[in-house]
Amino acid sequence: MTRRRFVSLLGAGMLVATACGGGATTASPTPAASTAASASVETMTQPTRPIEFVISTAVGGGSDIYARAMQAIIEEQKLSPQPVQPVNKEGGSGAVAFTYVFEKKGDMHYIMITLNSFFTTIVTQPALPYKATDFTPVANLALDPFFLWVNEDSPWKTAGDVIKAAQGKELVVAGTGSKQEDEVMFLRIADLAKTKPFRYVPQSGGGAVATALAGHQGGVEVTVNNPSEGLGLYQQKKLRPLCAFTPASPTTGVYSGLATCKSQGLAIDDYYIMRAVMAPPGLTPAQQAFWVDVFKKVFESAKWKTFMDTNALVPDFRSGIDFRTFINNYQKLHQDIATKNKWV
Amino acid sequence: MDILNGFTSTLGSLAGGFGTALHPINLLLLTIGCFLGLVIGVLPGLGGTSGVAILLPITVFIANTGPGGSTSAVIFLCGIYWGALFGGVITSILFNIPGEPWSVVLLFDGFPLAKKLGKPALALSSSFFASFIGAFIATVLFTFFARALADVALAFGPAELFAVFIMSFATLIGLGSESPAKSVMMIGFGLLLAAVGFDTLTGAPRLTFGRIEILSGIGFVPVTIGLFGMGEILASAEEQGIGFVERLSAKVGLKDILETLRELRKRIWTVVITAVIGFWFGVLPGHGATAGSFLGYGLARQYSKNKANFGKGEITGIMAPQAAADASAVGSLVPMVALGVPGSPTSAVIMAGLFIWGLQPGPLLFIDHPDFVWGLTASIYLGHLITFTMCLLAVPLLAKIMHIPYAIITPFIVIISIIGSYSLNNSMFDVFITITFGFVGYWLRKMKYPLAPLVVAIVLGDSTERELRKALIASGGSPLIFVGSPLAATLMILAIILLLLPVIRNVRERRARPVSVDPAA
Numbered sequence: 083m084t085r086r087r088f089v090s091l092l093g094a095g096m097l098v099a100t101a102c103g104g105g106a107t108t109a110s111p112t113p114a115a116s117t118a119a120s121a122s123v124e125t126m127t128q129p130t131r132p133i134e135f136v137i138s139t140a141v142g143g144g145s146d147i148y149a150r151a152m153q154a155i156i157e158e159q160k161l162s163p164q165p166v167q168p169v170n171k172e173g174g175s176g177a178v179a180f181t182y183v184f185e186k187k188g189d190m191h192y193i194m195i196t197l198n199s200f201f202t203t204i205v206t207q208p209a210l211p212y213k214a215t216d217f218t219p220v221a222n223l224a225l226d227p228f229f230l231w232v233n234e235d236s237p238w239k240t241a242g243d244v245i246k247a248a249q250g251k252e253l254v255v256a257g258t259g260s261k262q263e264d265e266v267m268f269l270r271i272a273d274l275a276k277t278k279p280f281r282y283v284p285q286s287g288g289g290a291v292a293t294a295l296a297g298h299q300g301g302v303e304v305t306v307n308n309p310s311e312g313l314g315l316y317q318q319k320k321l322r323p324l325c326a327f328t329p330a331s332p333t334t335g336v337y338s339g340l341a342t343c344k345s346q347g348l349a350i351d352d353y354y355i356m357r358a359v360m361a362p363p364g365l366t367p368a369q370q371a372f373w374v375d376v377f378k379k380v381f382e383s384a385k386w387k388t389f390m391d392t393n394a395l396v397p398d399f400r401s402g403i404d405f406r407t408f409i410n411n412y413q414k415l416h417q418d419i420a421t422k423n424k425w426v
Numbered sequence: 427m428d429i430l431n432g433f434t435s436t437l438g439s440l441a442g443g444f445g446t447a448l449h450p451i452n453l454l455l456l457t458i459g460c461f462l463g464l465v466i467g468v469l470p471g472l473g474g475t476s477g478v479a480i481l482l483p484i485t486v487f488i489a490n491t492g493p494g495g496s497t498s499a500v501i502f503l504c505g506i507y508w509g510a511l512f513g514g515v516i517t518s519i520l521f522n523i524p525g526e527p528w529s530v531v532l533l534f535d536g537f538p539l540a541k542k543l544g545k546p547a548l549a550l551s552s553s554f555f556a557s558f559i560g561a562f563i564a565t566v567l568f569t570f571f572a573r574a575l576a577d578v579a580l581a582f583g584p585a586e587l588f589a590v591f592i593m594s595f596a597t598l599i600g601l602g603s604e605s606p607a608k609s610v611m612m613i614g615f616g617l618l619l620a621a622v623g624f625d626t627l628t629g630a631p632r633l634t635f636g637r638i639e640i641l642s643g644i645g646f647v648p649v650t651i652g653l654f655g656m657g658e659i660l661a662s663a664e665e666q667g668i669g670f671v672e673r674l675s676a677k678v679g680l681k682d683i684l685e686t687l688r689e690l691r692k693r694i695w696t697v698v699i700t701a702v703i704g705f706w707f708g709v710l711p712g713h714g715a716t717a718g719s720f721l722g723y724g725l726a727r728q729y730s731k732n733k734a735n736f737g738k739g740e741i742t743g744i745m746a747p748q749a750a751a752d753a754s755a756v757g758s759l760v761p762m763v764a765l766g767v768p769g770s771p772t773s774a775v776i777m778a779g780l781f782i783w784g785l786q787p788g789p790l791l792f793i794d795h796p797d798f799v800w801g802l803t804a805s806i807y808l809g810h811l812i813t814f815t816m817c818l819l820a821v822p823l824l825a826k827i828m829h830i831p832y833a834i835i836t837p838f839i840v841i842i843s844i845i846g847s848y849s850l851n852n853s854m855f856d857v858f859i860t861i862t863f864g865f866v867g868y869w870l871r872k873m874k875y876p877l878a879p880l881v882v883a884i885v886l887g888d889s890t891e892r893e894l895r896k897a898l899i900a901s902g903g904s905p906l907i908f909v910g911s912p913l914a915a916t917l918m919i920l921a922i923i924l925l926l927l928p929v930i931r932n933v934r935e936r937r938a939r940p941v942s943v944d945p946a947a
Contacts, residue, residue: 158486173624293711299583299584314767392786
């Protein structure tokens, strides 16, 4: 091959590379382009270009798995006239993603999957220029319950045993991230059962929390993992759920018949992780309705039902005023917790 | 007798797995996956992890229609992972830009061997052979010990991991510098950069100057693209392109392969040992090929007779980290399959795939879906063989890139550097970081500060800090936790020995040497 031909070949290769890099990762529009488009964006009721499905955790995290499952259903059933592309904007316990979506005011080509960090992070980071209630709510698709977990070799059989032990000494516990939902749970337990303060070791994610408990890493003795996070190690008989922080025992799946924590003297049954979808602030009612409709169909699909069963999620579809009330309640709950613990 | 039975039944299952993996359509999917992975690996920024994530939706279709269902899907996804492992090094060696996070360490010796010593074909084939051997060893270990090792890995808590990270630092201190003080300064600078961003333990933003885009921290990939890729271009431009091209070996061919094999024979034990260590590192949940490659490089350097050559184009410096990286990538599938927790960011995405296809990752896979597990295992062997063959065939073509005049290729390197760093997070901030560190890299080169310790500290700084603090939180602040378990104590003592070894050696050498010969001392 002559040098000249090769150089041109390389040039072509670079062009392809450029095209792939751009196409595969959805270049966000330049500020100029988005301003120019905004006039029409406000009046449209259907997306006219590919949609970014923003995920506030890294690839492989809980939210990521849920978002990709939803996206697969949207694509499969052709629920959107334009492709939906998951984009991970992890970091800052969600703050990076929230800010990114907040800045897309009034643009229906952005949606975001959220969990409780949507409240905990926004409440505890006063520098962020927005509140959870500023965003356009789309829908909640499921609630992820908390279980109380110990290692299989633990002598504790009920929540009562754990409380008794925790009243005697500082227990080492693990959870996802600092000032996040798992820590909220442990603070509530400590408060309710008058235990000694827990030594809370923040981990990088739900999987890591389960592993830490299974391996007694750093002496971890108790966690409040979600059912999906502990499932693998439970089936391998490394972990044992003691009870569920739910009003009633699960009736389906592998956790069927697990006692409620309330029945074992630990009366918390109102706290869940929401698996919800939000949109940028300022969408018109028609644009909001478009997305509500899409996710209603996702919720009703057989695939999502199976997915919820596998991961022991509680089916819980909320939109409109119902969802707004839910958001207001959770916002207030987390604000109170943060104030009480002097996080703000 | 039991062991023998277990062994033969494993071989039987594996044969069944090969039956699945060798189905023509699965083989085709695997080949396409490996090829896509290679391309993704070559592009800087667009990493194997995001490549797998982007193609995940396609696998839903494959899982529904492929001959092996979800097995076909996982074979395809893993093919991308293996391809990216090989592809990343090509960019590192030829353009001095990391194609993948785990090829960052290849910058230390890969590019110097290709460019300064004029042996791109040797550099490339060395890394490909090492990858293949590393992966093969790891796959054998995976086949026979996956479930047993996963249990042992569980016991690796923060104290044990902290000791392992200290070992990495110990073996890498003093890399590429005559002056220990400059090395220490660079490590400090790297740790400072690693500290930037949201603190996952306390939730407080650190060193962000109130700016939102810095909250997610400064990624080491845009930094290294700047330091090495852009920095080198600036430095070479000043020296007017340097007469590298003349030194290039004129022909590329079988000769280079033979030379690689000769070099490999001399280093086979280093490659085998780093592969085993890399595999083990991959098995530990949450870590992966990147940290594994650094540890492999550090250990190989520590015990090499040619220690002084490291950073200047030493072949061991290519083979060892590459064997470790590939082995730990394979190892990172162990916790996914055996425990249901991800071993690395890439395997986390593959695990997300399992959920979407309706499988529950974890030990029950062996019982409920043996076809899946053994088809996957067989495809690891095949995938590496396919990728290895493709890469080796491409070496002559790739090596020719080095013949292109520097003036022509430089703009391309700049462009792919910028696109690469942008595509990491679709963020202009990363491009800004890359350009800034291009100038920083140029200046550091001029001032003769070593870049390697800086990179090591940025890459490993965060994890080291996290494990240290987790251990101390769990113990209520008592440092005794680092010697609290036999495992932690052993690892910590090893780490301290490694840390002190160079100092002792240095003192001894100085004593042995007559003073007059060494005026600098």
